[in-house]
Amino acid sequence: MNLKSDKIGFIVNPVAGIGGRVGLKGSDGEDVVEKALELGAKPVAPQRAKEFLSELKRLGVTPQLVGYDGEMGGDEAREVGFDFKALSLVKRSKTTAEDTKSAVKDCVNDGACLIVFVGGDGTARDVLDAIKEGVPVIGVPSGVKMYSAVFASTPRGAARLVYEYLRGRVAARLSEVLDVDEEKYRLGVLSIKLYGYLLTLSDPILLQASKMPTMITEDELENQKAIARRLVKEMSDDVIYILGSGTTTKAIADLLGLPKTLLGVDVIKKDRVIVNDANEAQILEAIRGKKAKIIVSPIGRQGYIFGRGNQQISPEVIRAVGRSGIIVIATRGKVATLDSLRVDTGDPQLDQHLEGYYQVIVDYNESQVLRCIA
16 A cells, blocks of 8 residues: 655665664774674664564555665665655765754755654764754664664564555654763763754654663662572573673672673673673574573663673574573563663564563562563
């Protein structure tokens, strides 16, 4: 079914999220992209863009897309088979924030009724700086952190939101644009700042919420310690454990007397650290041919256990461990902020496989069952 051919601005940040799997925790900052490539990283934004466009096409939505040619959107649009109007030809070795801002302004000036951008929180900040008041946007998630509430739950979710918006069944509302200081983040310091608000397509399922930082109260600390005692009691000497980021997983390492990267992923055994702040390749090497489990805690309010801030635990890692080897932990306070768990690994087939119900350990003698959706 073909819908009205509204003109949509389509902008891709080609390096968004490139540092995730190699453990660089983002793509902002000087020389970070070069370092990521040296470590073997591959661009993820182009694939996320094509996933969005393919779903949009499957839904029968065939608007004219406008934007910049080449790696900023034109390549992906034409590959999927969309009518794409190039507003400017960008052929550079490295795109910049100014390119994104310029693309937003040019799309709006050309009559785009909606801006779809592929990127992360840094890209959302660039869109915020350039957007004309009253023009709605939706972000296709491709960054590492994505704390802002302007991103769809997945690339396919973004396509569904556009479909519903063009049918008049989804409204737009102001949503927060948040970002962290990546330099501090790489040093294990989480510093989040509110930069402003964007008019965003709104849906309680298809749009992710902004991240809610956990308030570290005395009760929260005791709850984390109780969960850690439960996990340590159940740990086996012959199993390798992949610990996701966060204070709840850090409590496990603290109880074992092992160092833990607060905002990274660590690989441990019960008596020693195998790799601190591991990247995807190091995790795969550490668990090859061995019994392994993954211990993760969902992001507060958003519910993601994979695909936000822990891309080192890649689809390849998850498949190597298996669904039965995933252990989900969360304090009672964090669980109270969640309607469900979520996954967005970048592999739609794996995401579908990971859907279902999980027992979430919330205290020493207490668990809750939560549904996981993609």
